[in-house]
Amino acid sequence: MSVRKVLLSGELITAIADPHNMQHQQGAALYAELLKTYVAGTDRLFALSTDLDQFDKATRRASFSALVVAHVARQHRSAARKVDALFTPETALSLVIIAAEKITAVATLGDQFDALDLEIIKPLQSQQ
Amino acid sequence: MPETNADTAALAAESLPAPARISVTSVVPSDHWRLVRRIGMGLYVIGYIWWFVSKGLIIDRISVAISVGLFIAIGHLGRPLRRWAWLVFDVLCYCVMWLAYEQTRGGADRAGFPLQVEAPRNIDRFLFFGTDPNVWMQRHFYEAHSIRWYDKVASATYFSHFIFPVIALAALWVISHREWARFMKRFATLLFVACTMFVLLPTVPPWMAADPKRGYNILAHLARHTGRGFSSMGLKGFVNKWNTALDWGNAIAAMPSLHASFALFVPAFFLPLIKPKWLKALVLTFPLIMAASLVYFGEHYVIDALAGWTIVGASFLFWGWFERRQRRVRAARALATLSLSLGTPA
Numbered sequence: 001m002s003v004r005k006v007l008l009s010g011e012l013i014t015a016i017a018d019p020h021n022m023q024h025q026q027g028a029a030l031y032a033e034l035l036k037t038y039v040a041g042t043d044r045l046f047a048l049s050t051d052l053d054q055f056d057k058a059t060r061r062a063s064f065s066a067l068v069v070a071h072v073a074r075q076h077r078s079a080a081r082k083v084d085a086l087f088t089p090e091t092a093l094s095l096v097i098i099a100a101e102k103i104t105a106v107a108t109l110g111d112q113f114d115a116l117d118l119e120i121i122k123p124l125q126s127q128q
Numbered sequence: 129m130p131e132t133n134a135d136t137a138a139l140a141a142e143s144l145p146a147p148a149r150i151s152v153t154s155v156v157p158s159d160h161w162r163l164v165r166r167i168g169m170g171l172y173v174i175g176y177i178w179w180f181v182s183k184g185l186i187i188d189r190i191s192v193a194i195s196v197g198l199f200i201a202i203g204h205l206g207r208p209l210r211r212w213a214w215l216v217f218d219v220l221c222y223c224v225m226w227l228a229y230e231q232t233r234g235g236a237d238r239a240g241f242p243l244q245v246e247a248p249r250n251i252d253r254f255l256f257f258g259t260d261p262n263v264w265m266q267r268h269f270y271e272a273h274s275i276r277w278y279d280k281v282a283s284a285t286y287f288s289h290f291i292f293p294v295i296a297l298a299a300l301w302v303i304s305h306r307e308w309a310r311f312m313k314r315f316a317t318l319l320f321v322a323c324t325m326f327v328l329l330p331t332v333p334p335w336m337a338a339d340p341k342r343g344y345n346i347l348a349h350l351a352r353h354t355g356r357g358f359s360s361m362g363l364k365g366f367v368n369k370w371n372t373a374l375d376w377g378n379a380i381a382a383m384p385s386l387h388a389s390f391a392l393f394v395p396a397f398f399l400p401l402i403k404p405k406w407l408k409a410l411v412l413t414f415p416l417i418m419a420a421s422l423v424y425f426g427e428h429y430v431i432d433a434l435a436g437w438t439i440v441g442a443s444f445l446f447w448g449w450f451e452r453r454q455r456r457v458r459a460a461r462a463l464a465t466l467s468l469s470l471g472t473p474a
Contacts, residue, residue: 002401016466031466032463035459035463036459038455038458039455039456041452041455061461062465063461063466064462066455068306071208073208073209073210075208076208079159082157083155084155095152095155099156115149116150116152118152
């Protein structure tokens with residue numbers, strides 16, 4: 001059985017964790033769907049360590065223990081600086097990790113990955 | 129799964145197809161270390177083959193550990209420091225596991241549990257309607273003065289025990305730490321159960337039971353010709369003495385057969401990655417060939433191999449169940465937290 005590797009974008013992580021975030025409901029619903037495929041063993045969910053480091057241990061354990069932490073090292077940051085200026089530094093860092101971990105899908109609420117040959121997982125457009 | 133409110137009830141993950149878009153690899157600068165690692169590994173493989181042909185198959189555990197360590201170090205060139213830290217921790221765990229294994233094999237002698245001499249032979253006789261499979265195979269296939277093709281196949285299969293699990297471990301170590309951890313959990317469980325059985329059930333192997341010098345005399349004469357086919361192909365084993373006391377091999381650690389266990393373990397771990405059914409079936413013939421070889425050489429009874437396979441199956445079932453449970457628990461915890469924030473019941 002091949003397992004799909006899905007990166008949860010930084011903005012999705014923030015939206016999931018913050019109930020006051022404008023996109024919390026969409027983010028939470030999308031995460032709930034991803035958790036179904038995680039339990040089924042068809043998806044492996046990733047998040048950048050830089051996106052998770054903003055939360056305390058209890059929050060990480062409660063909300064994000066299903067995620068594999070992709071640790072961002074100095075060499076990843078260095079590579080991200082060389083990525084095309086078309087992308088923001090955060091997106092560039094995500095791309096470096098995507099390449100390093102051979103991730104094929106990104107779950108996100110925004111459009112920063114739309115130009116790339118990745119499978120983009122978003123909440124249904126009609127509900128956004 | 130939690131129910132969300134009316135506005136979000138219909139929300140679902142929508143997977144958008146990827147039309148012609150920019151490739152990630154064209155955007156991200158290439159990792160120059162990857163080429164260095166590939167060249168290093170290529171040189172390593174050439175060196176390993178040269179050593180195998182000229183000096184022999186590396187068998188003793190310290191030499192194996194050094195050769196694997198070298199391969200893994202090459203595979204980690206240019207990796208982040210955190211990966212190296214994991215590697216050091218993994219290597220320590222690995223060494224502790226093998227030392228515990230070796231100690232237990234030696235300790236089985238001192239524990240004083242009754243030696244199983246006739247029981248495994250009797251079980252084999254029961255399974256094969258009164259026939260001793262070891263004796264039957266040697267009577268029908270063994271020729272003292274000539275080495276047949278199946279002697280070579282059986283011997284090569286027997287010695288593959290010293291290569292395949294190590295290659296699998298080393299490759300996983302380099303490719304994916306997560307998969308390595310999955311492999312090791314199952315592998316360590318197998319070794320733990322096997323070591324416990326070596327202590328509780330010290331068992332005389334068939335070649336020893338048939339050896340007149342040992343005085344058991346419960347089987348007809350068996351030739352112990354394990355290395356014959358291997359050496360007839362111009363191959364040999366490489367064992368360095370290392371001037372250490374690491375040779376605690378225990379001749380009465382026959383139940384379960386680790387040769388049979390490992391021969392099933394490695395294919396079983398990688399089986400989900402193999403798509404064609406015919407290839408799956410072909411891969412699964414390997415443990416059968418190994419078991420037949422062990423019985424033919426008089427190294428093990430059939431029941432030893434069956435016991436080894438049973439432990440492998442139990443280890444895979446246990447860890448499969450545990451990992452599924454872990455996923456369910458983690459997901460349930462996250463969903464409970466989400467339900468709280470959304471104000472909906474979990």
